[in-house]
Amino acid sequence: MAKKFNFETTFTYDGRRYHVRADSEKELYQKLANKKRDLEEGKVTVGPDMPVRKWAELALDTYKQNVSEDSLEATRLRLGKHVYSAIGSLPIRSIKPIHCQNIMNAQAGMSYGHVQKLSQELKFIFRTAVENKIILENPAEHIVLPSAEKGHRRALTDNEARHFLACCDQDPGFRVFELMYYCGCRPGEAVQAIGKDIEAKKGTPILHIRGTKSENADRYVPIPSPLYHKIKDTAPFDIIAPNRSGRMHSESSYKRCFSSLCRAMNISMGCKVYRNQLLPPFPLSDDLVPYCLRHTYCTNLAKSNVDIRTAQKLMGHASIQMTADIYTHVDQDQIISAASKIDAFYIAN
Helix, strand or coil: CCCCCCCEEEEEEEEEEEEEECHHHHHHHHHHHHHHHHHHHHHHHHCCCCCCCHHHHHHHHCCCCCCCHHHHHHHHHHHHHHHHHCCCEEEEHHHHHHHHHHHHHCCCCEEEEHHHHHHHHHHHHHHHHCCCCCCCCCCCCCCCCCCCCCCCCCCCCCCHHHHHHHHHHHHHHHHHHEEEEHHHCCCHHHHEEHHHEEEEEECCEEEEEEEECCCCCCEEEECCCCHHHHHCCCCCCEECCCCCCCCCCCHHHHHHHHHHHHHHHHHHHCCEEECCECCCCCCCCCCCCCHHHHHHHHHHHCCCCCCHHHHHHHHCCHHHHHHHHHHHHHHHHHHHHHHHHHHHHHHHH
């Protein structure tokens, strides 16, 4: 969830609309002046000698008009920290493949998602420069990804799922996790869902998930009855899964809420409590993360025999391979589960 700013304004330059956001009114006007200056300079100096940072910002403003502000803000932060600090002031014509590879090598050990996003953003910067005939070749085209940590996104065990559902009604804030479990929402999608997103298609309750991660992220998914009865009366512009203050979850309230859920699940699973503190051992596995709930949704689709292409649409996956990876894992689990039954049969006979 991206940072929320107190002040915002827009302006049109050369036929395009630009947004400027800041924490104070003074900062807003300073950013506005700087943005207009940068655009004026960029208009005159677009070419091989243009600094990488100026081209990247111009490319984002020009080619990412349909991307959410949250996603753009995350991209700018990533580029500022890892790309601009290394090559941002260099003329774009001077960038060689080794520069891009060194940037990626510095990401070794970071999360797989971060490495993937940064590599895509590097390729975007230089691909658009090639398309505009500023440079002849994309120096990021053949970068090799460094080793990265792949998050272990697993499904809930049957026991965890049982205790999760038993705890959900203890705190209205937990509804954000029910949206992930029952409808496959990503965290950012779950916190932003509002009442008007609840629709009906041929008598079936449907949730319109207004995702922005990819072109497939904006999608419609059925709302299972256990969740629908809890959210059906949400007013059109009210948050479906608000925090304790009745507002949309912030990043901090979301993290606190998940910690509260884990505490509730630990207690439900039999964890001892002394003076309001949980006493080890903790029954709930420490590798449980919110994304496990979305993974569980996909796993349940496979177990329900929903075909893989439909599952891809319901999950909002950019490629069917992402869905297939989960479906394959479920198939393996089913094979392992069948093994003991087969073994028992042959022993008995």
